[in-house]
Amino acid sequence: AQTVTQSQPEMSVQEAETVTLSCTYDTSESDYYLFWYKQPPSRQMILVIRQEAYKQQNATENRFSVNFQKAAKSFSLKISDSQLGDAAMYFCAYRSRFYTGANSKLTFGKGITLSVRP
């Protein structure tokens, strides 16, 4: 079974600064997807960024980028130019790439609460 670990329960960043959120995972599979989801106070789950394990290039989405280290099974999220609206809970999640019913669910880490100081 796959596991996802987010060891930092809370982090804080100054507005306009950069922050990195850490995530490690464990799997015996060679092909999979990794995700970062944002959950603001509204509790809506919002996809921030996605990384395919077979791609060596790190994914980027505007101010959000990842550092994907497949051998180390590490998947960190970097938020540049932090904004007050970035304050939320962030979840790292894993999904097998094989699209069968038993492999398509998301496995989440415990999450990290990010606060942004004005």
Place this chain on the structure above:
Amino acid sequence: AAGVIQSPRHLIKEKRETATLKCYPIPRHDTVYWYQQGPGQDPQFLISFYEKMQSDKGSIPDRFSAQQFSDYHSELNMSSLELGDSALYFCASSLRPIEQFFGPGTRLTVL
């Protein structure tokens, strides 16, 4: 763009009562997932359906059951409710094996 719809958004029940949560996936999405998120916790997978057939089952209590109907909407039925069932219940849908789109969730409170 159409999103995943969940109803009701909020539900208050007494212990030992029954609750039914509904989910309407994004049109043409072939897979529906249910997740449970307790206070301060990460979402936990409950059950999924692919083309109206149950495709996977997670840590779903025997008191819970779910199904997907011919119009692709799904219902999660919860009986003999316990205090510990108080949580946010998410439905998500997907087409192809990439991104799951989450609904806004149903907040269930058991008194």
